[in-house]
Amino acid sequence: MSLEVESAGATLVDLLRWRALNQPDQIGYTFLADGDNEEIHLTYTELDRRARAMSAMLRSSNVAGRTVLLVFPSSLEFIVAFFACLYSGAIVVAAQPPRPNRPMDRFVVIARDSGASVVMTLEPIRSRIASSVAAINGLENLRWIATDGGADQDAAVWTPPDINGESIALIQYTSGSTASPNGTVISHRNVLSNSRVIRDAFQHTASSIGVGWLPMTHDMGLIGNMLQPLYAGFRYFFMSPEHFLVRPVRWLHAISRYRATTSGGPNFAYDYCAEKIAPAKRAELDLSSWSLAFNGAEQVRPQTIDRFSAEFSRYGFRRDAFYPCYGLAESTLLVSGGTKRAPPIVESFDADALRSKYVVMKKGCTDSARVLVGCGRARAAHQVIIVDPETRQQCPADKVGEIWIAGASVAQGYWQHSETTGQVFEGYLDGTGQGPYLRSGDLGFLQDGELFVCGRLKEVIVLGGTNHFSVDIEMTVEQCHPAIRANCVAAVAVEVRGAERLVVIAEVDRRFAAAVASQQHEAKDPSLVSVANVKAAIHEAVSRNHDLSAHDLCLVKQSTISKTSSGKIQRHVCRERYLAGNLVLVESRAQG
Missing domain, CATH: 3.30.300.30 (ANL, C-terminal domain)
Incomplete structure (x- = not known):
């Protein structure tokens, strides 16, 4: 049935309504409330009903076409609030709840920059931070809605919002690894396009099973973990990031228990498991069902692939399950990836040549070699080229340059930042005028179509x-x-x-x-x-x-x-x- 999803409609609202109509009793999401065995389920019909009912709470706030700030931990409540916003025609802005007794800098930047006038959250979070936020200049008039504190509204009174594929679905704030976070404007069409790219690249079907822990405020957690199962029509089990960080074996136990086929995370997560999970805690693991272990969001390290594969092969993990990939919020999520069940492509290059922006193959892992993991080929609907960032001319195959991207998943720009949007989203090749391209800010090269990422343009140190x-x-x-x-x-x-x-x-x-x-x-x-x-x-x-x-x-x-x-x-x-x-x-x- 997942192959018919393209006929569902042009928006995420259409997608969920289509699932609720065609698969009303299928459990879409299962939250592991304690990180282990305490399961809370949500079917497509329940999600649709609760989203329609919650959207009634937003009606009096006149949020259609306006930003709404969601401040939730990873939970079923977040998923319901996310779709309630979309069902109201609002624009979702998700932010992590500020930690107790910790600075609220990122939250304040997002709240101010997004211009949201309404905040949806849970009552314990509202009671803890609302008064402090109200004392911050520019945030005094936020209206707080605790979604767990009011009576259930009548879902039957809901009417579809006036939106289409070009309407803004969400503003995804960038990670802020190299600068202050920017709000990436992502349309319904962008999300559905990238969801299709991920489904086809990962070869997802209705019989796939996902397990995850990534924060839903992060693009990989939101697009790759939360929305991809809905698009492809398979079941998704998830826990909070905190439960993973406290006991990383919970992630692998969930994969083993639920026979997950797809799961993954940033490079550090695999190192974290290899380092923190004692041999005695691994005895009951069976990772043989895990056929796709995606690795992205930060540079993929060959040492990580080798170490994790060696540590967990005796528990059924196969090295060829690793799926190195490349993506960024400005292209919704996924840009490139390999072939499922094919071993990762790992090559050695002359380190001195790379520093001079030349690509020279080198045999063996010597001190003068740099070993890189390929991040696959540009997926359907994407074009990836390598460009000299100074001359804006396309690089030959033996040169390192900036990774430029074009395609249906490329976002609309940065929220309320037209100058930065022009700099990043409007790259044109000198001479030919070909474009526009998204300038990723990442350095890399293509070798026989395989993308290798070297680092960030802003993080090259010239000494x-x-x-x-x-x-x-x-x-x-x-x-x-x-x-x-x-x-x-x-x-x-x-x-x-x-x-x-x-x-x-x-x-x-x-x-x-x-x-x-x-x-x-x-x-x-x-x-x-x-x-x-x-x-x-x-x-x-x-x-x-x-x-x-x-x-x-x-x-x-x-x-x-x-x-x-x-x-x-x-x-x-x-x-x-x-x-x-x-x-x-x-x-x-x-x-x-």
Whole structure:
């Protein structure tokens, strides 16, 4: 039946109404409330009825064509509120609830920038943050609606909104990995187009089963996890991100228990499982049903693929289940991906040549090689080209350039930011005038149609006239000493006496920090509790692999490195904190 979904209509409202009519009793979503066994279900009919009823709560607020801020944890309540907004003709803006006793910076940026006048949330969240938000300039007049606090409205009085495929469905705020978040304007047509791309690329059918934990405020969690099962007509089981982070084995247990075929996340999630799940906790896993393990949202690392495959192969996981892919919010989600059940494409390239923006194959994994994982080919309805960002001319096959994208999934621009929209969404090739293209800000190249991503354009560090990718330096640092935490290093450039210099900020394991604080020199290996030895290892590795000398090395405590909701390092935030002197360093007493 999923193959008939293209006839459902032009909007997400049409899609859900079509599912409710044709598959009324099918369970679409199951929320694991405790992260384990406590199941709460939602059928297509129940979702449709509750969305129509909740939209009646919005009628008096005149939200048609206007932004509504959804502040929910990942939950069935979020899904209902999301569709209630669409059923009212409103524009969804989703934001994570601010954590208790933590800054509300991202929430405030999104609330102000979106111009929302109505906030939908749960009563415990409203009672905790509404008064604080009301004290913030520009947010005094927000109307708060607690969806769990009122009587159920009559769904029968609902009337369809006046929307079409070109109407704005949602504003997806970017992760903010390189700058302040921008609101990406995504139409109903964009979502349905990308949903079809994902379904075809992942070979989803009505018999597929999904499991996930990604936040629904993130594009991968919203488009890839929440909306894709509705589009393809299969069942989706999910837990909160917090339940995964506290006990990552819950994710794999859910895949095993429900015989999931599709699940995935950013690169760090696979490293996190390999690092945190003890062998004794793996005994009951059966991952043999997991036929597609997508890996995206941040750079895919070959070491991660190798480690996770080796650690979990005895529990039924197959290396060829890995599905490296590339996407971004500005193209709704997915842009490129490989072939299901084909092993990931991993190639070695000359690192010095890449830094000079040339592509030269290299045999073996030597110190002078950089190993990259291919992110597949541009999927149907997309065009990907590689362009010199300075000349705006298309690059030959042996050159690294900026990844430019065209297609039906490319969003409409940035909300209320016409100048930035022109810079990012209106790329035209010099000479031919071909375009418009979305300028991704990512650097990469195509080899026989396979897309390889090198890094971010804004995160290339130029030192001594040579280009260096931040991610390369960070990987070197991670691997040079066991005290340094994986995916928790930021390499940034700062200006010192008129010249750019390298600063490395690295998180160290909690046990190492505690040992340094108490100066446990009686440890079996004294180097493991010596700040000087860790710094020496970093200096030596960076010098050997990159021919660089770091101006400063900052060892910081666990959970210090700023990250986005998908685990991307926020290097610009780390740099700002360094320059402001706001990093709390791990230092020995002798050094302090």
